[in-house]
Amino acid sequence: MTAIREPKISINGVTLVHVNEERRQEHLAVEDLSLDIVEGEFLCVVGPSGCGKSTLISAIAGFMKPRTGGITMNGRAIEKPGADRGVVFQEYALLPWKTVLDNVAIGLKYRGIAKPERERVAREYLAMARLSDAAEKYPHELSGGMRQRVAVARTLANTPEIMMMDEPFAAVDAQTRLTLQEELLRVWDEHPITVLFITHSVEEAVFLADRVAVLTPGPGRLRELVQIDIPREARHWDTISTDTRFLKLRDHVMKLVRNPSR
Ligand SMILES: Nc1ncnc2c1ncn2[C@@H]1O[C@H](COP(=O)(O)OP(=O)(O)O)[C@@H](O)[C@H]1O
Ligand SMILES: [Mg+2]
Known part of the structure; x- marks a missing residue:
């Protein structure tokens, strides 16, 4: 089958x-659009x-x-x-006062997941994005490219569909x-x-x-x-x-x- x-x-x-x-x-922004994803x-x-x-x-x-x-x-x-449904925007929509690790963990925090667990998960996604060394840094310490990788890691950490x-x-x-x-x-x-x-x-x-x-x-x-x-x-x-x-x-x-x- x-x-x-x-x-x-x-x-x-x-x-x-x-x-x-x-x-x-x-x-009128979009007209009669039909499309399957x-x-x-x-x-x-x-x-x-x-x-x-x-x-x-x-x-x-x-x-x-x-x-x-x-x-x-x-x-x-x-x-x-x-x-x-997770969204990654053009602008670096990271919270400037939070570390990279906390930025990636933010969605998990809102879902009420306890700190040790959400940090474990966030570190996993940072490793996936090859950003482990940046975990304790703040967004302004990163290049634009790195910030977008953080944004992707953060979105995926929320396991959207x-x-x-x-x-x-x-x-x-x-x-x-x-x-x-x-x-x-x-x-x-x-x-x-x-x-x-x-x-x-x-x-x-x-x-x-x-x-x-x-x-x-x-x-x-x-x-x-x-x-x-x-x-x-x-x-x-x-x-x-x-x-x-x-x-x-x-x-x-x-x-x-x-x-x-x-
Ligand atoms: N909040 C809004 N109010 C009025 N018009 C808007 C608004 N947002 C976008 N538009 C208009 O809708 C059209 C599509 O915008 P947008 O979806 O941002 O296009 P794209 O992302 O392809 O550049 C544009 O003509 C834009 O000016
Ligand atoms: Mg646009």
Whole structure:
């Protein structure tokens, strides 16, 4: 019997509207979007700035209700925020007055887990992110890249069912960004989880993803879903940048992003 991979998240005909009550204005951010995020997959969403990527994360996170359509998780409608959906933001959303260890343990603290146990778990996730030496440091003592690795460790330490990442590497330098991408794939390999990764970088999306969802300029609609059939073993920047499979897929996705209407 073949295993059917169930959708973890199902987005059905979703329209998302920002409402500005004071000025009585509405802004259509996402229009009639249907997309499944399959259990265990690494799905990247690419699209130009303003096409509704962050808005989509807000809706899946439960901060915003669709105007039309619906979003389900494991077949149940998403009603409110929950620890089963973790988010990593572009900004280093770490608490500056807490150590790296305490930052990673914070979600466990809120869940009422006793200090020795949450520190044990936090150290485990720090080791996974190769950050054990930074446990007692404060966020300002770390580089931008390290802070994002802490943010990933903190999200995973909460054992969400899906990790959503909103342009997490957009603020780090180009070289560090490549390292963080490889590092993320290593962690994901050791720690399989459903990932929704949002970026406006086509190269980043094609490098990381099992599938890339290309959105149109705002209001975001689904332009195309592209399967990235490059084996996981080949996902290293040293070699993939000359891999014809990678180059072809990158060019294809690039064309979709650059010619949104055709
Ligand atoms: N709180 C808000 N109120 C009104 N409009 C918003 C709000 N947040 C975002 N928007 C608008 O919705 C659109 C999509 O925004 P966003 O989801 O942040 O795009 P992206 O993340 O793809 O850059 C943009 O046109 C943006 O200006
Ligand atoms: Mg955004």
